[in-house]
Structures are given as structure tokens and as C-alpha cells.
Amino acid sequence: MSQSFKKVHAITGMKDILPDGSAHWEHLEETVRQWLAAYGYRNMRTPVLEHTRLFTRGIGEVTDIVEKEMYSFTDALNGEHLTMRPEFTAGMVRATIEHNLLYDRPQRVYALGPVFRHEKPQRGRYRQFHQIDVEALGMAGPDIDAEMIVMLARLWKMLGLADIRLELNSLGQADERRAHREALVRHLEQHIEVLDDEARRRMHTNPLRVLDTKNPAMQEMANSAPRLFDFLGEASRAHFQGVCKRLDDAGIAYTLNPRLVRGLDYYNLTVFEWVTDRLGAQGTVCGGGRYDGLVELLGGKPAPAVGFAIGVERLLDLCDQSGAFQAAPECQVYLVHQSEETQREAATLAEKLRDAGFKVIVHPGSASFKSQFKRADASGAQVAVILGEDELRNRQASIKWLRQADDTQAQQETLPLESLVDELKQKV
Missing domain, CATH: 3.30.930.10 (Bira Bifunctional Protein; Domain 2)
Known part of the structure; x- marks a missing residue:
């Protein structure tokens, strides 16, 4: 095993x-x-x-x-x-x-x-x-x-x-920092009793960083230190x-x-x-x-x-x-289908929609219309395009608006397949 x-x-x-x-x-x-x-x-x-x-x-x-x-x-x-x-x-x-x-x-x-x-x-x-x-x-x-x-x-x-x-x-510049550094090291040496271990380690190698301390016990010492600007x-x-x-x-x-x-x-x-x-x-x-x-x-x-x-x-x-960024939708158009034949037609239609600049998802595999619509809504798509066997026989597609840009739009309508891409370009 x-x-x-x-x-x-x-x-x-x-x-x-x-x-x-x-x-x-x-x-x-x-x-x-x-x-x-x-x-x-x-x-x-x-x-x-x-x-x-x-x-x-x-x-x-x-x-x-x-x-x-x-x-x-x-x-x-x-x-x-x-x-x-x-x-x-x-x-x-x-x-x-x-x-x-x-x-x-x-x-x-x-x-x-x-x-x-x-x-x-x-x-x-x-x-x-x-x-x-x-x-x-x-x-x-x-x-x-x-x-x-x-x-x-x-x-x-x-x-x-x-x-x-x-x-x-x-x-x-470097020469000004050197003069300030010498004065700063002297200041740190005069206040060595308040320096923590990290500050004592740095005071001769990188004394400027000592002034950047967050240690409350060292704030008064840091505030009274020589200012580089004065040099x-x-x-x-x-x-x-x-x-x-x-x-x-x-x-x-x-x-x-x-x-x-x-x-x-x-x-x-x-x-x-x-x-x-x-x-x-x-x-x-x-x-x-x-x-x-x-x-x-x-x-x-x-x-x-x-x-x-x-x-x-x-x-x-x-x-x-x-709140500067809003959740980005996975696609604009979600294609819902009924059978293997309508899924193949949906795949062909999806390529035409992508040629026109749309972001498109074809529902993978087979599932009930209810679960496909649930997934379409979760994708953030604006519209679901429905290809059932009746639609395919009549060379039509039903479109259901999931997120309407215009309150006057019908929630669902039927369009000929030949004009579907052009119609969506005007409405989405």
C-alpha cells in the first residue's frame, strides 16, 4: 500500500x-x-x-x-x-x-x-x-x-x-553627510545608555538609521540629534x-x-x-x-x-x-445550450462573438437549464444566449438579459442567428 x-x-x-x-x-x-x-x-x-x-x-x-x-x-x-x-x-x-x-x-x-x-x-x-x-x-x-x-x-x-x-x-552630498555623521555619532555616544542593542550595533556603521527608530525610549534622543539639513x-x-x-x-x-x-x-x-x-x-x-x-x-x-x-x-x-476596484466579470456573454448538437452550434457562435470583440464562455458539458443559468449569473455576464433545439431548428437564439444596461430593454427576446452578433454589438 x-x-x-x-x-x-x-x-x-x-x-x-x-x-x-x-x-x-x-x-x-x-x-x-x-x-x-x-x-x-x-x-x-x-x-x-x-x-x-x-x-x-x-x-x-x-x-x-x-x-x-x-x-x-x-x-x-x-x-x-x-x-x-x-x-x-x-x-x-x-x-x-x-x-x-x-x-x-x-x-x-x-x-x-x-x-x-x-x-x-x-x-x-x-x-x-x-x-x-x-x-x-x-x-x-x-x-x-x-x-x-x-x-x-x-x-x-x-x-x-x-x-x-x-x-x-x-x-x-557625501561630504555633508560625513560631517553630519561625525556629529551624530558623538551624539549617540553621549546617549548610549538609552540606545537599544540594534542602535548600538548600528551607531558606527549606519547611524542615520538609528534616528529612524520606533523605540519609544529613544524618541527624545532622536529628536534632539543633529539634523542633517543643518549641514x-x-x-x-x-x-x-x-x-x-x-x-x-x-x-x-x-x-x-x-x-x-x-x-x-x-x-x-x-x-x-x-x-x-x-x-x-x-x-x-x-x-x-x-x-x-x-x-x-x-x-x-x-x-x-x-x-x-x-x-x-x-x-x-x-x-x-x-472601493477603487469592482469585481470583474468572467465574461460578457454566456452561451447556454440543450444538447450536443446545440453545444456545437454554440461553440461556432462563440467564435463569431469573439471575432466581434466579446468575452464569451460556452457552458462546459451538459446540465439542466436551471444550473446553466445559475452559472451564467455567477459569471457576471451581462447576457445569456440560449440555444435550444427549437431555436436551432428555426435558426434563432433567445437572449436573456442578466444585467440590463437599459431599463427599457425586454428581459428576454428572440433574435435570428444571422443578425445576433450585430444586435449584441449595439446593445451590450
Whole structure:
């Protein structure tokens, strides 16, 4: 007697997206592609797997992502160290350098797909999650930073989302951050008694992240810490003011948050987040900023760059809360039949309807009219087309309106098969 097979479940933190939910994803993705096309952005698709050194170099060895969260392994065939991408930017910059995309012009590119981080799953945070990643490469001015924020405001409007607010800061340039870092480390050393273990570990490797603490016992220390903004030089301040002026021109409200930092090492100048109170602890819907040093860091010629990433699962959660997406019907027309002969005629008619642009389901197999109509109604179809033996003999079809667009329509009527497609094109 063979041993029974133990049921297999999805890996913790990696979720199935079922057909009803997937319809919302497709709606969002279509909206996103239209939105990005309006600003001249084109799609880039990079591999899920990259060399581990791309991320340790680009993201930074002392970041949480590299230290704790990457899915990395050694390729058994050739011994290469590989990692499933934990974010898009490093891979997109690698592709830009490798294919010399900045040779003759700047690039506006985006990616949409899964990324992987090994962290504790919770609402809005999964081990396989999805991002919309948008990058403007080769453009240095504050106008591009502001345009990215303005275009995000347009996306929220397109999706009918109101409860998202903008927070803004500047990280300045490397020399300004170094001066601030020295002052910050001194401040942390003076308050070491209130630092938790994580903060003490980070205070000499990534002290800016200490200020991002959620520990209530450390809030007073963080609030009194030296502000990076006070260390900015004239050029950095002018860039930030240029961004703010353009946001004012666009009527976009924002909050200056001097404690706003990014978790990755390659950011400089403008950083921003769009946040909400409607997602619990995971309140950041979108984060981004400028990273002018990354192209050179990864082996390319120096080039400015700015970008952002949106968490798709969090965005869909907001859309579902606001009722932005309605359940999509499986089809527009559902074909009901009586016998094998009428089913064959229904299959032929279905192809003609599809040629005319309709979404059509032919009821599979045989069943009573009652159960076929029940399934037709559950499909969300607007109309059921009925092919019985009497209809087939008379070269007719009965149509029953399941969801009437016009209250004056008859609930059921009979039409010749020859004119059925044209009649439905006028009415559905």
C-alpha cells in the first residue's frame, strides 16, 4: 500500500494570487502602464537572479537587506554566489551600464514584478512581494525630482486614493553627510545608555538609521540629534528649494521630515515617502529619492539618477479599502445550450462573438437549464444566449438579459442567428 502524499502548502510569506484577486492586479497594472506612458517611461525587465556582489556593492554591506534579508545561494554548477533580487534599482542600473543605455540620451524606465526578502511576514510585507519601480537616469535637476513626486500625486488621483501624504527631506552630498555623521555619532555616544542593542550595533556603521527608530525610549534622543539639513551646503539647499518650489507650483502639500532617511546607501539629495495611516505599522506606500553616485559605484561613468518604488500589495490594500476596484466579470456573454448538437452550434457562435470583440464562455458539458443559468449569473455576464433545439431548428437564439444596461430593454427576446452578433454589438 503506497504511502499517502502530504499536502503541500505555499511557502510562508509567499502568497497565491487567485483569479478574483488577480483581476484587481491586472486593473492596477493597466492603470500604471497608462500613467507611466503619459510621462514617457518605458518598460525594462531584468532577471530575478543577479550576482550577490551587485547588491552588497550597490545596497551596502551593513544594511538590513544585505545582512539579514537576502535570499542568496551558491550555484552548484559553477560556484557563483547568486541572489534573488531584493529590490529593482541595482539591477536596472547594472543593465543600463552593461548595455550603454546612457551613451546618447537620458533614460526613463520602469519595472513591475516580484522581489524577495527574508523577513517576518505581516500585513503589507511578504517574503515575495511586488514593486512598481521607476527610474530617471542621466538627469540631474530638481525638476526631475519634483516631476516624479507630481506624477505620483496623479497616480493616487487616478486610483481614487485621498489618504496618502508626502514627507520630504534632503540627504545632501557625501561630504555633508560625513560631517553630519561625525556629529551624530558623538551624539549617540553621549546617549548610549538609552540606545537599544540594534542602535548600538548600528551607531558606527549606519547611524542615520538609528534616528529612524520606533523605540519609544529613544524618541527624545532622536529628536534632539543633529539634523542633517543643518549641514547642507549652498548647492544642496538650492536643489532642495528647487524641488519645493515646483511642488508648490503644482499645489502638492508636503511635510518636511528631517528624520526621513532611506535604508539603502546610494541615496543623496532629495528623499521622499508617501505614507498613510490606513495600513497599520506598514504605512509607507512609496519611497524614493536621488542616487547620483550609484552608476559610478557599479562601474559606469558618473551619471545622475532618481527613482522610487511602490509596494503593490500595500497599494492594492488601499484600493480595496477605498472601493477603487469592482469585481470583474468572467465574461460578457454566456452561451447556454440543450444538447450536443446545440453545444456545437454554440461553440461556432462563440467564435463569431469573439471575432466581434466579446468575452464569451460556452457552458462546459451538459446540465439542466436551471444550473446553466445559475452559472451564467455567477459569471457576471451581462447576457445569456440560449440555444435550444427549437431555436436551432428555426435558426434563432433567445437572449436573456442578466444585467440590463437599459431599463427599457425586454428581459428576454428572440433574435435570428444571422443578425445576433450585430444586435449584441449595439446593445451590450
